[in-house]
Amino acid sequence: MRTPALDLPVRLLEVRVRTGAVAILDGITMMLEAGAPTVLVGPNGAGKTTLLRVAMGLIRPTSGLITWGGREICPPTRRAIMFQRPAMLRRSAAGNIRYALAAAGVPRAKRDARIAQLIADVGLKGLEHRPARRLSGGEQQRLALARALARDPDLLFLDEPTASLDPAATNAIEDIVRNVTARGVKVVMSTHDLGQANRLAGEIVLLHRGRLIESGPAAEFFASPRTEQTRKFIAGELLV
Amino acid sequence: MPDDTSALQLVLSGDPTLFAIVRLSLFMSLSAVLFATLIGVPFGALLALTRFPGRETAIVVANALMGLPPVVVGLAIYLLLSRSGPLGFLGLLFTVQAMIIAQAVLVTPIIAALARQTIEDLWAEYRDEMAAMNIGPLQRVVTLIWDARFSLVTSLLAGFGRAAAEVGAIIIVGGNIDGFTRTMTTAIALETSKGDLPLAIGLGMILIAIVIVINALAWVARRVGERYAG
Numbered sequence: 001m002r003t004p005a006l007d008l009p010v011r012l013l014e015v016r017v018r019t020g021a022v023a024i025l026d027g028i029t030m031m032l033e034a035g036a037p038t039v040l041v042g043p044n045g046a047g048k049t050t051l052l053r054v055a056m057g058l059i060r061p062t063s064g065l066i067t068w069g070g071r072e073i074c075p076p077t078r079r080a081i082m083f084q085r086p087a088m089l090r091r092s093a094a095g096n097i098r099y100a101l102a103a104a105g106v107p108r109a110k111r112d113a114r115i116a117q118l119i120a121d122v123g124l125k126g127l128e129h130r131p132a133r134r135l136s137g138g139e140q141q142r143l144a145l146a147r148a149l150a151r152d153p154d155l156l157f158l159d160e161p162t163a164s165l166d167p168a169a170t171n172a173i174e175d176i177v178r179n180v181t182a183r184g185v186k187v188v189m190s191t192h193d194l195g196q197a198n199r200l201a202g203e204i205v206l207l208h209r210g211r212l213i214e215s216g217p218a219a220e221f222f223a224s225p226r227t228e229q230t231r232k233f234i235a236g237e238l239l240v
Numbered sequence: 241m242p243d244d245t246s247a248l249q250l251v252l253s254g255d256p257t258l259f260a261i262v263r264l265s266l267f268m269s270l271s272a273v274l275f276a277t278l279i280g281v282p283f284g285a286l287l288a289l290t291r292f293p294g295r296e297t298a299i300v301v302a303n304a305l306m307g308l309p310p311v312v313v314g315l316a317i318y319l320l321l322s323r324s325g326p327l328g329f330l331g332l333l334f335t336v337q338a339m340i341i342a343q344a345v346l347v348t349p350i351i352a353a354l355a356r357q358t359i360e361d362l363w364a365e366y367r368d369e370m371a372a373m374n375i376g377p378l379q380r381v382v383t384l385i386w387d388a389r390f391s392l393v394t395s396l397l398a399g400f401g402r403a404a405a406e407v408g409a410i411i412i413v414g415g416n417i418d419g420f421t422r423t424m425t426t427a428i429a430l431e432t433s434k435g436d437l438p439l440a441i442g443l444g445m446i447l448i449a450i451v452i453v454i455n456a457l458a459w460v461a462r463r464v465g466e467r468y469a470g
Contacts, residue, residue, distance in 0.1 A: 058371050081372045087365045090387040092468075099383075103373040131468065151373070 007068040007078050007155050008186060009033045010055055015064035017050055017210075024050045025061070026210040032155070036202020037177060037187040039218070041194065043239050046207040048190035049084065052157045055188065056081045077104070080153035084160040086144035088132035093124055093143050096132045100150035118146040121179070123172055138169025145176055149185075156180060158189035162196065174200060194234065198222060206230050208239050247441035258439065262446055265423040268336055268410070269403035272343030273351075276399055280348045281392065284355030285381050288363055299356065305349030310342075314412030317342045321413065334415040339423070342409040347399040354395035358388045390465040393458050404451060 010032040017025040025047045032038055032055065040048040053059040054066060057076050068074035089096050094115050101111045119128055122142040127135065132143055141161060148156060158177070162170040177200055181187055191197055197204055201218040206229070214221065214230045225231045233239055250258055287299055319325050321333040321341075332338045362384050370380055385392070407425035414421035416430055424443045431440040 056372065058368070076372065076374050083368055083372075087369045089366070089369070089383075100373055103375055103379075131466075148372075 007074060009069070010155070011065075011067045012055070013065040015054060015061045015066055017047075017054060017059060018062045023210045025054065027064070028210075028212050030205065030212060030215060032186065032188055034184075034186050037181055037189060037200050038203045038205060039197040039201035040188070040190040040205045040207060041192075041197050041233070042207035042213075043233075045209070047210040048207055049159050050210075051207065052081065052159050052188065052190060056157050078151070078154040079157070080148035080151040080155075081157040082141075082144045082148045082159065082161055084163055086140065086147075088135070088140055088143070091132065092129050093132050093135065093139075094119065094128040096143055096147050097150050100147040104151045106150070114150065118149055121149065122146040122176055136169075138165050138172070141165060141169065141173060142176070145173065149180065153185060155186045155188065158187060160190055160192065163192065170196070206233060208233075246438040247445065250438055250442040251445060255442070258442055258446070260419065261422055261424055261427050261443065262450075264336065264421075265404070265425070265447075266450070268339050268423060269343065269400060271340045272347055272403045273396055273400045275340065275344040276347035276351050276403075277396060279344075280351030280395075280399070281355045281385060282381070283348075284352040284357075284395075285359050285385060287352070287356045288360035289377075289381065289384070299353075302349055302353045302356065306353050308346055308349065310346055310406050310408035311412065313345050314342055314409030317345065317409065317413045333413065334417060334421060336414070336421060339410040339414040339421060342413045343403045343406060346406060346409060347403050350402055351395050351399045354398060355388075355392055358391045358395065359384050362388050362391075390462045393462055397455060397458050400454060401451060404447065 012028050012030050015025055015028045016023060028047075028051060040051060042048055050059060054061055056079055057066075057068070057074065058081070065072070068079075089099055091099070097115045097118050098111055101114055102108075106114060115128070119125055122145055124135075124139060124142055124146065127139060132140065135143060145158075145161070148158075161177075162173050165173065174196065177187055177189070187200075189200070198218065201221075203215065204218050204221040205215040206213040206221075208229060213233075214225065214227050216226075221230065222234060225234060229239055283302075287295065287302065317338060318333065320327045321330065321338055322328055323333070332341070363380075366380075366384065366387075370383070375383065405425065407429055410421075410423060411426045411429070414423070414426065416422050416426040422430075424447045428440045428443050428447075431437070431443075
């Protein structure tokens with residue numbers, strides 16, 4: 001049984017992120033609660049990646065408030081993120097996970113067992129000793145996921161985790177997302193793939209030009225969109 | 241026409257004078273590279289990873305110092321270590337230690353500047369991951385230096401090349417004393433001026449061979465490292 005998730009809920013109140021005159025996020029108010037995955041959708045430049053980074057605590061908002069479990073300052077000890085293009089450390093696949101375990105403060109004596117478990121969880125058995133940079137794109141994504149899970153997170157952010165992966169690799173990542181969700185990890189992910197959002201999401205958030213257009217349960221989002229922009233987006237029309 | 245045959249004979253016969261000079265030269269250059277590495281790599285990492293007023297200027301200066309004129313460095317070290325200089329009490333002038341100091345001064349900027357570039361490039365790649373893993377500043381430096389180790393070997397080689405080929409600074413602070421501070425490069429300069437070409441050519445052959453062997457070893461080490469570490 002997992003310990004209660006101390007970082008949840010994550011509350012964002014009127015969060016703005018600006019670079020110069022450009023608003024990357026413009027007054028986002030939302031809450032991330034324990035439960036099924038929250039999936040961020042929207043066209044390129046909508047602000048999905050920035051929102052994930054803000055919620056992870058990697059970017060400080062220009063204005064607005066963000067709290068994790070009611071705390072404004074909360075080091076990311078039980079949060080983890082997988083970037084769209086994860087950097088592989090120059091060591092073996094197992095070495096990458098070992099590094100993350102060490103960073104998370106896992107005792108040395110427990111690391112080998114955890115590495116074996118994580119390698120098995122993401123389906124990389126047999127590739128433990130291969131240099132991480134020599135793995136295929138899909139294998140690197142799965143390794144990055146294992147590295148994120150090494151932190152034993154309550155809250156896992158995934159930025160376009162299956163972008164440019166083939167269907168088999170995409171399926172493998174989606175299975176991992178379902179498994180970790182079943183173990184009580186809150187997954188917040190971005191995707192361009194509405195089919196994937198439909199398959200995985202408990203809640204969907206549509207962003208456009210840094211603004212939150214609509215959010216709600218996935219079934220309602222697809223069945224009865226509340227805004228014209230959402231309807232267009234679901235229909236595959238361009239949002240301008 | 242120099243007598244190449246006798247130069248080769250000197251090398252092949254293991255002439256003790258010649259090999260004493262080779263040993264001293266290697267000891268001096270490797271020591272200088274070691275000290276320059278201990279100073280240059282952390283300094284390069286500091287420049288790569290920290291932001292402070294005047295950082296850009298510090299980088300430009302560090303890059304410019306790669307081209308330090310050896311005779312000027314020799315003169316500066318000479319003035320520092322001479323009997324009337326601020327460090328004269330150490331009694332280091334015309335010793336191997338003085339030559340190591342002079343070479344370390346010449347090599348440190350090369351290693352620091354190249355290490356900065358290497359570590360900065362890797363940092364650009366790792367920054368997000370390390371922030372996400374909540375890695376502290378000291379651990380970042382250790383990780384970046386460790387992961388860049390195969391690239392850093394190239395910096396050390398550039399430093400070794402500079403040290404091994406250097407003559408201007410060490411002849412000033414070492415004095416080229418036979419059996420004491422005479423190195424391959426200073427001996428080549430001296431023997432050539434005296435017309436003793438076989439010894440000069442023999443030393444030249446060894447010097448080139450050493451540089452080739454060390455570069456080859458570093459290349460092999462890098463390839464093996466890349467194969468196993470990625």
